[in-house]
Amino acid sequence: MLISIAARNLTRQRTRTLLTLASVALGVASLILARGFVDDVLWQLREATIRSQLGHFQVFAPGYVDGARRDPLAHTLAGPREAMAALHAIAGVDTVAPRLSFPGSLSNGRGQVPVIVEGVDPAAEARIGTSLTMVAGVPLERASGPAVIVGEGVARALGLHPGDTVTLLAATRDGALNTLDAPLAGVFRSPFKDYDAVAARTKLDDAQALVGADSVNSLVVLLAPGTSVQTAIVAARHVLPSNHYDIRAWWELADFYQGTAALYRRQFLVLLVIVSLMVLLSVANSIGMSLHERRGEFGTVRALGYPPGTVFRQIVAESLLLGACAALVGVAIGVLLAWGISAVGIAMPPPPNSEVGYVATIRLSIASLALAALVGLVASVAGAILPARRLARMPIVEALRHAV
Amino acid sequence: MLIRIESVGKTYQLGVQTVTALRDVSLNIEEGAFIAISGPSGSGKSTLLNIIGLIDTPTSGRLLIDDHDVTGRPPEVLAHLRARAIGFVFQTFNLLPVLTAEENVEFPLLQFRELSTKQRRERVAQLLDLVKLSDHARHRPNQLSGGQRQRVAIARALAIGPRVVLADEPTANLDHRTGGRILRLMRRINRKYGTTFIFSTHDPRVLEIADRRVDIEDGTIVRFGVRTGETWSYAAERPASDRDDSRDDLK
Structure with a gap:
């Protein structure tokens, strides 16, 4: 019944739920696009490195x-x-x-x-x-x-x-x-x-x-x-x-690729942290407002004999459900946008140490989709933990002052 | 004795001020009582009810249920006691808005793992029949009138088979006629099943049907009343600890 109640509570305030869902979903989609772009840049650089000089591996004396x-x-x-x-x-x-x-x-x-x-x-x-x-x-x-x-x-x-x-x-x-x-x-x-x-x-x-x-x-x-x-x-x-014979993989010989990949990965990590924080704050704000209005409801649940842990789990279940829905929607949006952008292509200027521009796309992979969805889900749950803990510990009498 | 309150005091902080809600309150409540705690707003009657209901804790004194001291017990123990022994009826009904009437009644029973789904459903159906709301079982609270909501709340309070039902101003948000019906329903349940009801109220109609009354002012019990026919016979306040049960004014 916990999940059923969580689902019903989410549909209770549709506008707020949709806004929260949209912010999480957009965060997830933006991560998919950013990761897909970085993956494509690195993939193209890797292919250029392999197919201009290095091959996949080399054998030396x-x-x-x-x-x-x-x-x-x-x-x-x-x-x-x-x-x-x-x-x-x-x-x-x-x-x-x-x-x-x-x-x-x-x-x-x-x-x-x-x-x-x-x-x-x-x-x-x-x-x-x-x-x-x-x-x-x-x-x-x-x-x-x-x-x-x-x-x-x-x-x-x-x-x-x-x-x-x-x-x-x-x-x-x-x-x-x-x-x-x-x-x-x-x-x-x-x-x-x-x-x-x-x-x-x-x-x-x-x-x-x-x-x-x-x-x-x-x-x-x-x-x-x-x-x-x-x-x-x-x-x-x-x-x-x-x-x-000394056998070396291409990446062991490609200093420029290694440096570029490290730079892009660090940039993506920063973006990952920023998007996670945005999702977390958005969810915390939305859940916080919702819980503030529902204090009386949780006071009643506690008065009926449910321990604080049940209230905490109820709130986290709602966030988990919201985060899961938002992650799925975000993945769908991200994939659609990736297809659209890739169909058009992103004309890129020549990178440093090159005179050749290229057309970038958004490269999708199961790993990047899973990571983005996971970030959306985890940030959603994490955003609810503090408000849930606070409400679960609120004295029942104080919570009940706010009528359902 | 079902409930024994011994020299209970309650203070709380309001900014820098210390407010005394209850002072040295002693009271014995026996099983099957239909008792009204009466007094003006801010007199401490709701605080007393909350302490009896284990949703608030006294600053001093002791609360005994079935002669077991429950003062200072951890929240989990108090939650377990509430789940098994105490039903609540609130002034604002406090039904969970996303649940239907029958789900609201079933909600406290979900803590009883020994009950099968079938047993739960049967009990819910009986209770909805008792409060004459079988036809509205699938309605959500916002599809019910105030009186119907309060009847759902009564059914929910009775679902666990409580030793005592605490009703905090149960008629305050109802019109005169509906309030009367609700009170008669609770009285009927009290007589039929022997369930103890404790009201906090300043509604004279509650006092009309109660068989005991406790008048409280400024956090102190000022008098006890026992119905004798159409009138009340009053006794002076005395702490329960000073008396033995045979001389209890409420008996």
Whole structure:
């Protein structure tokens, strides 16, 4: 009967109940939208990170990640072909792209800029680098013979255009200087300005010839959609012993993503606290007013022999019911708004360290809906606890002075 | 003795002032009595009724029910005693507005876990029949007249089979005719079932049908009256502790 009485009490003052329900529901909906927006921003950043540079995980020679800056060629993989074959055999692995990266410089005869040279397998990189956009010329896989593509920042620094002849200059493993003359096939833009300002890519064979190496220093692995990164890494660690291979997930290599994600999550946490407080105060105010008017009623309940705990539970039950209804309504509103906003899209300016804008949507997940609903429910109940406690402890005679 | 009040005093704070609502009140009430506590507004009759009903606590003195001292018992114990032994009829009816008449009558019975739903419903039906409101069982309080509400309140008070029903100005919000009917109903119940009724009132009609009266002024009992035919025979106030039960003025 407790729930039945609670439900009837909620319908007794429809306007007030609806107003309280609306404020809780709007709080829940706003949390869904805010969380959905943050999730989408992070998802897009994650995809851009994975599909422009990092893949889902990479395999290095031990010591490369920490020592590459000093001497990348000193940390090349032993037996890269066997490692690639082993990785391909893992369920869910879509592409394995070998890379040889080392510092060098790029010159067009008029000027010279420092670059990070990446020797890549063009066909494999084409599958991974879907976030790389060619802004001029053609991608590496469509160029015949030795060729170079550079990031937009490098091209801008030297005034390069497709068809220009450029010279890559790098130190060999033995310390000698070597050069590669090749035509500039194209200019690309990634989501990361810093990368575009230093990146120069050439075919793996040409890069190996340039530095006199026959190996690579990383294998970039792209997984098929729906494959768990962690599961794939566990499988990779199983087939590639750790004394010869250092396997790192993309997030371990993405400092910018980590920083951005931490910032957004903190902002969302602040919003979560603010919305929770708003819901809590709204419910506390509404329940407080309602209980103030119903003091006589609860005095009667106590006079009829019900202990203070029953009064407390009755009030909390009403808030719980109100919070549950409001959470459901809030989720429905949030989902509808998310669909509507996502259909239109939110045009976003280029984020820091990027020149590429994007269209954000509201990304829904069971976890975000559940969290928003839970916040609405908990804040509703929490808002009622103090008024309920106060009323349950009020002397019966004092409560009864306020006639029903 | 059903209820024994021994030298009860009640004071409370009103801002910086200490107000004395009752002073040294002693009273014995036997089972089956139909007793009116009478006095002007502010005389302390409602406070006395509240103390007897265990919804207020005395500042001094003792309250005994069935010779058990209940003074200073914890709220849970007092709540249990109220639930099992005391029925209330309020001046403003105090029905729960979201419940129907039958649900209001059933409400105190929900504390009796030993009763099945069927037993509860049967008892509610009997009580609504007793107060002649069977036809209005599904009506909510706002669909009932003042008299009907008070009859529902009486049925609710009787639902638990109380030892005593406390009625605080039960006719104050009713018209003359309806008030008369309500009083006759309670008198009939008192005679038929032996239920003890204690009224706080200044309605002369209550005094007309009461068999005992306690007149109270400024927080002090000024006289006890026992009906003898159409008149009252009065006795001077004396604390119950000074007397034995055989000499009780109310007997």
